[in-house]
Amino acid sequence: MSQWLTIVIIGLLTFGIRYSFIALFGNANVPEIIKRGLRFVPAAVLAAIIASDLAISNQQIDLINPKMAAGAIAIIVAWYTRQVIPTLVAGFIVFLLLN
Amino acid sequence: MHPKYQAWFAGIKAEIPIVLGVVPFGVIYGVTALKLGLSPWLIQAMSTIIFAGSSQMIVAQLFGTGVPNLAIILTAAVVNLRHALYSASVAPYLQQLKRTWRILLAYLLTDEAYAVAITGYQERNDPEYGHWYFFGAGFMLWFSWQLSTAIGLLVGSQIGTMPVLEIALALTFIGILVPTLRDRAVIGAAVTGASVAVLAAGLPYKLGLIVAAIVGIGVGLGLEGKRA
Secondary structure (H helix, E strand, O other): OOHHHHHHHHHHHHHHHHHHHHHHHOOOOOOHHHHHHHOOHHHHHHHHHHHHHHHEEOOEEOOOOHHHHHHHHHHHHHHHHOOHHHHHHHHHHHHHHHO | OOHHHHHHHHHHHHHHHHHHHHHHHHHHHHHHHHHOOOOHHHHHHHHHHOOOHHHHHHHHHHHOOOOOHHHHHHHHHHHOOHHHHHHHHHHHHHOOOOHHHHHHHHHOOOHHHHHHHHHHHHHOOOOOOHHHHHHHHHHHHHHHHHHHHHHHHHHHHHOOOOHHHHOHHHHHHHHHHHHHOOOHHHHHHHHHHHHHHHHOOOOHHHHHHHHHHHHHHHHHHHHHHHHO
16 A cells, blocks of 8 residues: 555545534434533643643653743743743743743 | 635735744654654655644554554544644634635644634634635645645754744644633633643543633633623
């Protein structure tokens, strides 16, 4: 199987995953518990992505490193400013100072 | 200006700060895939056809290693499984749309477009043109991803890897996530998701992310139930 065919299949599967519930929900009644649970999807998934980016290096847990420090400061700045750009800038500065 | 275009531009505008974190990632992807020996056309096509950064990175790495293509396909699909959660999350807002719209928005449903779109649905009260906002955010992200991949291909080996770029995406997500942490249940879901993701990082194919998300959602529901 060629590399081109492989990426086309991956593309179709990825689209299928993204379309799955969008296609289904139109016809089905969604249980209440699922509807309530969906409210927590952004928080749970984004926090998981952030934590694995910052706290994992070479597949090992590494809690004390410049990335974690940058992330901690970014969280504080994001909490008070509620804006992405100051958060990004503060995190970058801390990261650069520690490297 | 027609309200649908206003919504579209608002989506584009809301996506701009996220794009600042995504562009470095796209450049890194282009440069890395080129160094791994993939053809530039294939690298750019992956950004259009697959349009999912972390799985593209993994696929590029696996292509050079002799892993069977079927295994590569399965790995990429598992890495992208988290998008099913996004699909379920936005689905209620898309129910009334025509199929063409739903297909278009599903294609654009990346981590970064989802984060902006779902916040838009929750905070802007625009049931009539909310999908244009989603489309604006998704389009902006799509355009930046194609462009940054191309930039990576053009600058190629001229730049080394800059460590600071590796945290750009995490910092961007912090900027999106933290302002949405308003009540105890959502904070609980986020803290749990983060902790489980770290503890489960040993699981293959990024499955830890999915486990973390599900446990986080469970804790959020539990905390909400207690309060009610």
